[in-house]
Amino acid sequence: MSRIREKFAQLKRDTAKGFIPFVTAGDPNLDISREIVLKLAELRASVIELGVPFSDPMADGPTIQLSSQRALLNGVNIRNIFDLVSDVRKKTEVPIVLFSYLNPLFQFGLEKLRDEAARIGIDGILITDVIDVEANEISDMLAEKSLDLISLIAPTTSDQRIEKISSLSKGFIYAVSRAGVTGARSVSSSAAESLVTRARKYTDLPIAVGFGISTQSQIEDVWRYADAAVVGSAIVSEIAKSNDSSQTVQTVEAFVTSLLPQVAKSST
DSSP states (O other): OOHHHHHHHHHHHTTOOEEEEEEETTSSOHHHHHHHHHHHHHTTOSOEEEEOOOSOOTTSOHHHHHHHHHHHHTTOOHHHHHHHHHHHTTTOOOOEEEEEOHHHHHHHOHHHHHHHHHHHTOOEEEETTOOHHHHHHHHHHHHTTTOEEEEEEOTTOOHHHHHHHHHHOOSOEEEESSSSOOOOOSSOOHHHHHHHHHHHTTOOSOEEEESSOOSHHHHHHHHHHSSEEEEOHHHHHHHHHOSSGGGHHHHHHHHHHHHOTTHHHHOO
16 A cells, blocks of 8 residues: 555544645755655654746746745756655655656656656655646556556536546545635635535545645635645745744744644644
């Protein structure tokens, strides 16, 4: 059983819900990024999404776009990210998913990426901009090394496409809470609950809801109807606001603890 499946199975046994934080690899730099990932694991993140910096992240709002820019200015590439994960694996077994656009993965080489990712202990890959035949081929290729293709669905996705996407997905389904780009919002989207209800008809996989989740009340609302809540831009924003890099990890810890004081209880 993969680490992702094992984690969600454990959550189900414990009648608990998942917390999935997103951070951009290499933001603000590789050393601090590694420590942030370890801290999130210590805080009992169910899965950690590690963003691959990209120069044209069209699905992302300004917060994550700027984090990608900061990482790219530091020269961060996929090889650096693999080194980061390899170091993290010495201390934690938290499931890790690469969150990426296709272009940087394609430039690295998909089969080489698959082999390296499996070797160092990455558990899944979420590619924002692959669909249909391409997604089918990539899903099969990743499965050869027991890597999960995590797929996105949105409120605008038809039932027919949800059924198709679900058939290609492994690990969990990422349900986008609303149309548009990533970014924290003060109000939860009612469209997300309807989307999860529709998706349940076509898959038994766990469903995580993300995009715009930034408060404890929003997370608790998502937990009513989904298996996990994804928090990205709100955490990345705290990293960006940390003026003293020596305090960045502590800033993230304080924010996550205040956001989800029950994380340690709900995910153990």
